[in-house]
Amino acid sequence: MNMFKTAFLALSLVAAPAAALAQETAPAAPAEAAAAPAVLEAATNAAEAAPAFPAAKPVPGIGQPVDGALGIQPQVTKIGEEALWMHDWLLMPIMVAMSVLVLFLLFWVAARYRAKANPVASKTSHHTLIEVIWTLVPVLILVGIAIPSISLLAKQFKPAPEGAITLKAIGNQWNWSYEYPDHGIEFTANMLTDEQAKAAGEPRLLGVDNRIVLPVGVPVKLLTTASDVIHSWAVPAFWIKLDAVPGRTNETSFTIEKPGVYYGQCSELCGDRHAFMPIAVEAVSPEQFQAWVKSKGGKMPAEKAAEEAAAKAAADAANAANAAAAANAANAAAPANATEAAPAAANATNAAAAATGN
Numbered sequence: 001m002n003m004f005k006t007a008f009l010a011l012s013l014v015a016a017p018a019a020a021l022a023q024e025t026a027p028a029a030p031a032e033a034a035a036a037p038a039v040l041e042a043a044t045n046a047a048e049a050a051p052a053f054p055a056a057k058p059v060p061g062i063g064q065p066v067d068g069a070l071g072i073q074p075q076v077t078k079i080g081e082e083a084l085w086m087h088d089w090l091l092m093p094i095m096v097a098m099s100v101l102v103l104f105l106l107f108w109v110a111a112r113y114r115a116k117a118n119p120v121a122s123k124t125s126h127h128t129l130i131e132v133i134w135t136l137v138p139v140l141i142l143v144g145i146a147i148p149s150i151s152l153l154a155k156q157f158k159p160a161p162e163g164a165i166t167l168k169a170i171g172n173q174w175n176w177s178y179e180y181p182d183h184g185i186e187f188t189a190n191m192l193t194d195e196q197a198k199a200a201g202e203p204r205l206l207g208v209d210n211r212i213v214l215p216v217g218v219p220v221k222l223l224t225t226a227s228d229v230i231h232s233w234a235v236p237a238f239w240i241k242l243d244a245v246p247g248r249t250n251e252t253s254f255t256i257e258k259p260g261v262y263y264g265q266c267s268e269l270c271g272d273r274h275a276f277m278p279i280a281v282e283a284v285s286p287e288q289f290q291a292w293v294k295s296k297g298g299k300m301p302a303e304k305a306a307e308e309a310a311a312k313a314a315a316d317a318a319n320a321a322n323a324a325a326a327a328n329a330a331n332a333a334a335p336a337n338a339t340e341a342a343p344a345a346a347n348a349t350n351a352a353a354a355a356t357g358n
């Protein structure tokens with residue numbers, strides 16, 4: 001019975017400050033309610049100025065690691081799919097077969113040719129056929145790997161096609177800054193703290209305050225560089241790992257095939273906070289991308305080009321108008337001069353005639 005009493009006392013002690021707090025905050029409510037419309041108005045104004053862009057929620061198992069998983073993340077680029085196929089169906093089977101064969105040969109030699117079973121050692125030192133086989137087969141295996149490997153490498157470094165979006169990633173100690181030169185957007189992405197990541201529903205050590213947003217199905221030209229030491233921009237779901245070297249620009253291109261949130265990390269040991277400069281890419285529809293560009297205060301290249309063309313047209317029109325006005329003024333001045341000039345000329349001829357007459 002005493003235990004219940006103590007528990008009740010403890011509970012009321014815990015509840016008391018909360019109740020007091022509730023009473024304290026209660027009178028403030030009407031003021032808040034009054035402030036609400038103003039806040040709402042400010043929010044709508046802000047929304048009009050820069051349309052809100054809701055961040056997509058990451059999906060467990062997509063674009064991020066899974067606890068205890070083996071293998072490579074699901075790929076969302078064509079090159080990634082091809083590379084993953086090569087890893088799963090070409091390299092792994094060859095590696096497994098080779099390891100099993102070598103292991104079998106070791107055991108077989110150890111058992112079959114042990115000293116106890118062979119008191120008189122064999123004097124065999126050459127076997128032409130076997131030597132040809134163990135030279136030729138590895139060569140053929142290497143050629144078989146090299147052909148798809150070189151073609152994959154060539155695809156990874158093929159220059160981006162016309163109309164690609166340029167994304168420039170700059171590695172800094174210890175965050176990434178990004179530029180979209182075609183859209184006039186620049187920002188820096190910092191890692192979220194554990195608490196912020198939890199509140200935002202982001203994976204720990206991978207969530208950032210400013211995601212890269214890219215459209216699905218549009219080629220992206222990725223440029224990387226660094227401001228201090230070598231970093232590496234790596235997103236496993238895109239099969240991309242590109243060094244970011246100070247004073248140098250590296251380039252690759254990729255096209256994201258599926259919308260979603262994809263995470264990566266700096267993959268070059270760059271200093272004591274190397275593990276804390278994650279990368280987060282949100283792939284959206286081209287329309288959503290346009291909305292995001294607007295929300296960041298940028299402009300689509302077509303919009304920019306149209307504005308430039310309009311400005312040029314306006315300037316041309318103004319020039320044409322000025323030229324026309326000048327021509328009109330000249331025309332207006334010309335007859336006056338002509339009428340003024342005519343009598344003078346007549347006088348001159350008269351004078352000349354008089355002179356010759358004398």
Ligand SMILES: [Cu+2]
Pocket residue numbers: 171230231232266267268269270274277
């Ligand atoms: Cu780094």
